[in-house]
Amino acid sequence: MTMVEAIRDAMDVMMGRDERVVVFGEDVGYFGGVFRCTDGLQRKYGRSRCFDTPISETGIIGVAVGMGAYGLRPVAEIQFADYVYPGYDQIVSEAARLRYRSAGEFTAPMVVRMPCGGGIFGGQTHSQSPEALFTHVAGLKTVIPSNPYEAKGLLIAAIEDDDPVIFLEPKRLYNGPFNGHHDQPVTPWARHELGETPEGHYAIPLGTAAIRRPGEAVTVIAYGTMVHVAEAAAEETGIDAEIIDLRTLIPLDVETIAASVTRTGRCVILHEATLTSGFGAELSAQIQERCFHHLESPIIRVAGWDTPYPHAQEWDYFPGPDRVGRALRRAMEA
Amino acid sequence: MTEPTRLSLHVPEPLVRPGGTPDFSHVTIPRAGTVRRPEVDVPAKDIHDLAWSIIRVLNRHSEAVGPWATGLDAEKLKSGLRAMMKTRAYDARMTMAQRQGKTSFYIQCTGEEAVACGFQAALSPGDMNFPTYRQQGLLIAQDWPLVDMMCQVFSNSGDRLKGRQLPIMYTVREAGFFSISGNLGTQFVQAVGWAMASAIRGDTKVSAGWIGDGSTAESDFHSALVFASVYRPPVILNVVNNQWAISSYQGIAGGENATFAARALGYGIPALRVDGNDYLAVHAAAAWAIERARRNLGPTLIEWVTYRVAAHSTSDDPSKYRPKEESDAWPLGDPIEQLKNHLIVLGAWSDERQAQLQAEIEDEVRAAAREAESLGTLHDGPKPSAAEMFQGVYKEMPRHLREQRHEMGV
Numbered sequence: 001m002t003m004v005e006a007i008r009d010a011m012d013v014m015m016g017r018d019e020r021v022v023v024f025g026e027d028v029g030y031f032g033g034v035f036r037c038t039d040g041l042q043r044k045y046g047r048s049r050c051f052d053t054p055i056s057e058t059g060i061i062g063v064a065v066g067m068g069a070y071g072l073r074p075v076a077e078i079q080f081a082d083y084v085y086p087g088y089d090q091i092v093s094e095a096a097r098l099r100y101r102s103a104g105e106f107t108a109p110m111v112v113r114m115p116c117g118g119g120i121f122g123g124q125t126h127s128q129s130p131e132a133l134f135t136h137v138a139g140l141k142t143v144i145p146s147n148p149y150e151a152k153g154l155l156i157a158a159i160e161d162d163d164p165v166i167f168l169e170p171k172r173l174y175n176g177p178f179n180g181h182h183d184q185p186v187t188p189w190a191r192h193e194l195g196e197t198p199e200g201h202y203a204i205p206l207g208t209a210a211i212r213r214p215g216e217a218v219t220v221i222a223y224g225t226m227v228h229v230a231e232a233a234a235e236e237t238g239i240d241a242e243i244i245d246l247r248t249l250i251p252l253d254v255e256t257i258a259a260s261v262t263r264t265g266r267c268v269i270l271h272e273a274t275l276t277s278g279f280g281a282e283l284s285a286q287i288q289e290r291c292f293h294h295l296e297s298p299i300i301r302v303a304g305w306d307t308p309y310p311h312a313q314e315w316d317y318f319p320g321p322d323r324v325g326r327a328l329r330r331a332m333e334a
Numbered sequence: 335m336t337e338p339t340r341l342s343l344h345v346p347e348p349l350v351r352p353g354g355t356p357d358f359s360h361v362t363i364p365r366a367g368t369v370r371r372p373e374v375d376v377p378a379k380d381i382h383d384l385a386w387s388i389i390r391v392l393n394r395h396s397e398a399v400g401p402w403a404t405g406l407d408a409e410k411l412k413s414g415l416r417a418m419m420k421t422r423a424y425d426a427r428m429t430m431a432q433r434q435g436k437t438s439f440y441i442q443c444t445g446e447e448a449v450a451c452g453f454q455a456a457l458s459p460g461d462m463n464f465p466t467y468r469q470q471g472l473l474i475a476q477d478w479p480l481v482d483m484m485c486q487v488f489s490n491s492g493d494r495l496k497g498r499q500l501p502i503m504y505t506v507r508e509a510g511f512f513s514i515s516g517n518l519g520t521q522f523v524q525a526v527g528w529a530m531a532s533a534i535r536g537d538t539k540v541s542a543g544w545i546g547d548g549s550t551a552e553s554d555f556h557s558a559l560v561f562a563s564v565y566r567p568p569v570i571l572n573v574v575n576n577q578w579a580i581s582s583y584q585g586i587a588g589g590e591n592a593t594f595a596a597r598a599l600g601y602g603i604p605a606l607r608v609d610g611n612d613y614l615a616v617h618a619a620a621a622w623a624i625e626r627a628r629r630n631l632g633p634t635l636i637e638w639v640t641y642r643v644a645a646h647s648t649s650d651d652p653s654k655y656r657p658k659e660e661s662d663a664w665p666l667g668d669p670i671e672q673l674k675n676h677l678i679v680l681g682a683w684s685d686e687r688q689a690q691l692q693a694e695i696e697d698e699v700r701a702a703a704r705e706a707e708s709l710g711t712l713h714d715g716p717k718p719s720a721a722e723m724f725q726g727v728y729k730e731m732p733r734h735l736r737e738q739r740h741e742m743g744v
Contacts, residue, residue: 022534048534054564059523059557066464066527069512072534074527086553093517094524100726102513103495107729138727162729207732219511251732307533 001197002189006038006148007037007113010155011075013201015045018073021159023050025060025077025113034079035115035174057087061112065094068108073159081168082114082128085128095164096139111158111165116144117225117272118309118318119172119182127225127309129273134166135249135282141206142249144168146227147177147194150247161206170224179224179232180320207251211260215242218266218331219255221283223247226270226319233324239332241268249279257283258290265296266331270324275303297334302327346585352653356597356663361639363665366393366612367400374626378604385595385605388639391614396675402618408682413454414613414684415673417475418447419692422670423699424470424480425644428487431703432501432648436650436711437487439501443468445661446671449574451475452616453542456624457510462541464512464525467502468574468642469544478509480702490710490717496725519545519552522571526558529567529627540568540627546556548579550594551587559617559635563601564630570623571598573635574610581655598635610640611666613673639666720744 001009014021023038025193029052029221032039042050053060057078064074084091085233095108118127134142141163145151146257158165172178177194189195212227217240220230227245234241242260246253261267267287269280280301287299302319349357372381391403399438406414425442432440443450450471456465463472474482484493487501495505505513511596512528515521532539545555550573562569573594577584584590598605604626608619616638623634641664645652677683710716721744724735731739 009357048357054560056557056560058553059526059561062520062523062554062557063527063530063561065628067531068530069524070462070528070531070535072531089517090520090523090554094515094520097515098513099729101495101499101503101515102507103498104726105494105505105507141728251645254733332430 001148001195003148003169004036005095005149006152006197007155007169008039008041009197010152010159011038011041012044014156014159015041015049017201020071021049021073021075022067023075023077023143024053026055026079028051028052028077033077035171037075037113042099057083057085057285058090060273061087061090061095064110064112065090065098065108067108068095069098069106073109075111075159076115078114080126081114081130082125084112084114084130088133091134091164091166092137096137099163100139101266107162108164111155111167111169113169115142116168117170117172117173118226119178121311121314124308124313129271129304131168131211131249132273132279135279139163140250141165142168143206143247144224144249145247146170146173146245147192148189148197149194150204150210152197152208153202154247157206160203160236162230165206168224169220172225173228177228180318181232182315194225204247206248207253209247209253209256210245211242211256212245213241213243215240215264217241217246217264218268219257219260219264220268220270220328221246222270223249224272226272229319229321229324230270232321233328235334237323237325237328239328241328252286254286254290256282257287262294265294267295268300268302268324268327268331270302270319272319274306275301276306278303297331300331305332338615340611341626342675346583348583348585348656350656350657352657354552354657356657356660357448358663358665361665364388366390367403369402372623373399374622374629375631376604378599378602381604382599385599385607386593388607388609389615389619390609390612391618392612392672392676396612396672396679397674402615406614406617408677408680411613411673411677412682414451414617415670415677416691416695417471418613418670418673419730420695420699421447421451421471421474421560423695424474424483427699427703428484431487431711435713436707437489437501438712439648440487440501441467441647442644443470444573445664445668446576446640447471448613448616448673449610449638449640452613453572453620456617456620457542460510460539462510462512462525462528462539464521464528464541464543465514466473466513466544466546466574467516470502470504473504473506473509473511475712476509480699481706484702484706488706488709488711490706490715491610492706492709493718496722498723498726502534504673517594518549519554523554523558523561525571526561526567526569529569530561530565533565533567538628540570540624542570542572543570544572544574546579546584547573547575547577547584547589547594548587550597559598559601559603562633568627568630569633570620570627571603571633571635573637574640575637578646578652578656580646593637595635595637602632603635605635605637607637607639609666609670610638613669614676628692641666654665711729
């Protein structure tokens with residue numbers, strides 16, 4: 001199953017199990033979404049359960065807050081994460097704080113799904129990774145899957161969660177585990193073990209990381225597309241890296257991270273998003289607070305450059321396996 | 335070749351500033367009873383005139399006239415009068431409490447009491463308001479306990495919101511009163527979402543969004559109208575035009591060129607423009623729009639024409655930007671006086687009973703304040719614990735918050 005199919009399957013399973021689940025966004029109804037993630041859901045569940053919306057992210061998230069407060073389980077799609085900003089106030093000032101400011105009398109359970117990340121020559125309007133804008137906000141959970149099996153289980157958990165969840169979908173992974181080697185064909189998910197997706201309902205709890213590759217030499221912390229880039233870099237450098245896929249950024253599974261870095265003494269943090277004030281800064285701070293006396297080399301971050309996402313320079317910008325490989329060697333040399 | 339026109343920027347400015355003589359001659363006010371009352375299933379395109387007029391019921395002799403005089407009985411009118419008087423007395427008490435340092439902040443709705451009180455009287459249990467901070471009348475008109483409201487204002491040990499929210503940003507789910515955000519305009523579109531949910535579920539509940547003239551400039555207002563227009567949910571979109579957004583008169587929000595009601599017309603949403611100081615007109619228009627919503631006929635936008643008599647908040651001094659006498663010159667009068675006079679004309683009321691009721695209400699408010707203050711005020715007496723601060727950010731407290739609470743030592 002591709003990641004698109006897995007995400008659609010998660011919504012299908014939840015719409016079938018729970019009448020309160022409604023799915024909406026730009027082009028998601030009749031057409032089934034620009035990435036096809038909602039294909040067939042309107043036919044199966046009817047127009048009042050899966051529908052198109054006006055091009056208004058403020059409106060999409062604003063009505064989701066009202067629906068969640070009413071008792072529905074809205075799953076809103078933002079067509080690209082790059083378009084979420086008009087709806088950001090509704091997320092930050094409203095959805096994230098409703099439970100707190102009303103002392104639990106009203107809540108805003110909702111999932112805001114959005115494709116994120118680069119690698120498709122989408123330029124600055126179809127490539128951004130805005131996760132740190134959400135992890136900085138108290139009251140939100142932020143999830144980024146890296147494969148179909150977990151995308152389904154995490155999305156089901158997100159829909160069942162009683163708090164608002166930002167669900168970022170690395171679009172370059174939709175059809176295969178892209179590892180940053182843009183000049184090579186991508187293996188289809190059908191030939192990847194995590195492309196195997198069981199039928200029916202299963203949930204992967206939010207707030208737990210997964211160890212993708214056990215190792216002893218250096219801990220690599222990644223999420224989304226960068227998990228696959230890290231795997232390629234470890235293989236190509238021959239460095240025995242332990243690769244942690246965070247899966248959920250908030251709540252953060254800091255135990256898994258700290259246990260690994262305490263053992264390896266070295267750490268490289270990866271993300272596509274711009275470096276400065278990125279989630280890597282938070283990870284780095286937490287690691288030095290918990291593992292300072294076990295560190296044998298400085299924590300290294302490999303991230304997007306602090307520029308808008310360029311077009312022609314896609315592969316100069318994207319932190320590919322060569323950059324990650326160099327960072328791994330530096331971590332080992334220090 | 336003609337000389338090109340040298341361009342200039344138009345920046346709206348009210349007719350009068352402090353020191354000038356108040357002038358409302360530009361506000362066109364039709365005679366009471368002259369605006370037609372269409373059937374509730376009327377198409378929006380057939381009532382464009384109602385967005386440019388003002389529905390009024392009480393004439394200058396305090397008689398209820400015209401098609402919107404829908405015959406509220408004297409008991410219901412007395413109950414409305416009482417609600418408005420209680421709202422004003424509550425505001426006076428809480429403003430004094432703020433000046434005494436018992437809380438940080440307060441907002442009055444002086445002069446606008448009829449809008450919230452009259453509207454609430456037309457709603458049913460299960461309906462939901464998405465209020466702004468100037469609709470305390472929605473709670474008081476339901477006889478919601480003043481002590482409960484005061485505890486929120488004092489952020490004391492009895493505060494149902496546990497000290498987390500700024501004073502006057504109430505939440506009362508069981509009174510159909512959604513949590514007030516404090517961010518302007520955001521809740522207008524949420525009211526639309528709530529109404530969409532009611533329709534999706536095939537329920538019978540309706541919702542009411544509230545916004546001020548100034549905040550109609552926010553994108554949330556326009557998103558709300560788009561979504562209301564597209565999905566036709568059972569929502570009443572209330573714009574309270576009280577002429578002033580802190581120091582900006584309504585022209586700065588675009589009110590110079592068109593009425594706020596008229597904004598609905600481009601979206602194909604029926605709109606009414608109503609005298610917000612006339613309790614009978616408020617109730618009749620609210621009932622009309624609520625019936626439309628209840629019968630699945632879709633949204634209505636109502637512009638309530640009123641005047642913000644008091645300062646924007648306890649942090650504001652309106653004498654800096656408008657004439658002090660301006661509120662006395664407001665041509666639609668005072669809502670409490672108007673309803674009182676109408677009841678007297680009906681033979682159901684007198685000045686003596688008015689004075690007696692005023693004294694009763696003041697006693698009630700004073701007693702409530704004593705009780706609320708016994709549970710603490712902002713800087714004095716019992717208050718919510720510091721540990722409370724960490725609760726309710728999420729349903730389950732995540733590890734990082736447990737660690738921070740531990741670090742704080744609570």
